[in-house]
Amino acid sequence: MKRRTFLTGAFAGTAALALGVNLYSPTLTTTPDDVHHRVLFSVFIPIFLDGSLPEVPSHREIAINRTLDAITQSINHLPQAQQDELMELLDLLEGRLGLLLLSGSMTPLLGREPQQLIDMLEFWRFNFLDMLKVAYTGLRELIMASYYACPEHWGNLRYAKPTFLVSP
Secondary structure (H helix, E strand, C coil): CCHHHHHHHHHHHHHHHHHHHHHCCCCCCCCHHHHHCHHHHHHHHHHHCCCCCCCCHHHHHHHHHHHHHHHHHHHHHCCHHHHHHHHHHHHHHHCHHHHHHHHCCCCCHHHCCHHHHHHHHHHHHCCCCHHHHHHHHHHHHHHHHHHHCCHHHHHHHCCCCCCCCCCC
């Protein structure tokens, strides 16, 4: 067997396997919480909010869950065209082939180390393709805005809700 034949066969087999894994989707029951990709956002929240989340694990989990709820509310308020674009991005990130195209690796985001996620996001941030820059900015802005939309997180910003004097 020639080396070229072997490499071509290996590449074709790998591509077919990747396509088959991406197209295979077992029937899963989805709940309303799954609609907005909570698990995927729970991977990105600690990366984007590094230093802002509480250090105590129970408080950290509460803050992440509260942010996930705020993300769901924020997505519901986006224009339909932006919601569709965001869902396309999230669907690509959850599929193996899309993940390969966007990050160069088929390893699911849940199985990656935090530094690998940071490297992927930094690659997007400084990429020459505007699509990846927009994806980075969109995810970052959605997560940051949703986190700081919760009044319990305003203390980190030293922000106090304004009070108005009511005259009698």
